[in-house]
Amino acid sequence: MDVDLSRYHRQMLLPGFGEDGQRRLHGSTVLVLGCGALGSVAADMLARAGVGHLVIVDRDFVELTNLQRQVLFDERDVTDAMPKAEAAKRKLARINAQVRVTAIVDDLNHTNIERYAEGADLLVDGLDNFETRYLANDLAVKTGRAYVYGAAVGTTGMAFAVLPHTAGDTAWESSTSGNLATPCFRCLFEEPPPPGTNATCDTVGVISSVVGIIANFQVTEALKILTGNYERVSRSLLNLDVWANEIHQLKVTNAYEQGDCACCKHRRFEYLEGKAGSSAATLCGRDAVQLRHHQGIDGVNLGAIAKRLRGLGEVRSNEFMLRAVVEDRNERYEITLFPDGRAIVKGTDKPEVARSVYAKFVGT
């Protein structure tokens, strides 16, 4: 591996890094899950740091409202309606030609994530919904790869690096400092919140700085892991609100021992096997897609969701259903939501578009 490392001089000076750490980075592959706000900041920093191969998966196109926080994109990308993954690849090639970037324009789901993750040492979370996070976590735990969770909405953010407990043969489980595995994402969040419980960036907004803080925390953890500095990985769940001046580091080290995690303790990979989560079906001749959750969900709070969507468009609701007209990328969609979480997105026959609209306006 003959690569000129001089550009990384300031980084190689860091404790636990050196030329050896830099070469490890160059030999690494990172899968960036989603290239919106968190994903674009993370991809930018990982490319500058010299991670040899980035695989970027995103289903969306660049739009004007992204530019406030999605640092890899510019007005030209909006005019050209560039897919985010492709726009990121082009920008990153100008930032660091030593880094290979694979751009994949697709909707991540249980049928394709294993293929896209092939050869990846670590997964970075730039996702916008719980379901795909469980999917990424399943894959990470099953295959013994690190997964760095991150989320940002409004003025708040959360992040945590998962070094999964596996059968016992990962580098962090057999480290000279002992077993350094952490709880997994599902140890921390056992079940997804009911649809519409969590705010989304499209309904409550998001401040750019919290994105930067969370994504850079994720990158820091990724760099520690990729260079083999497992003992430096944070053992706390970072949780902050930059508008309320609150920073919490929640101690979660016992979540694995004290919990009964379906994923990392019982090794049931329900999301990866398509047994949990949702499925999408195009409704014939109706220009609509139905999204349905595999596990039953009780009592989705339609009233609360209606309240949040009211500022964005026409909303009608009663105890049986909610119907809202929303606009996304200059297209109008009608979302019909039922108390069991089932939804019909009208205005598209593409499952990936329906899932994207649902994630943006209903959430999770």
Ligand SMILES: [Zn+2]
């Ligand atoms: Zn777990």
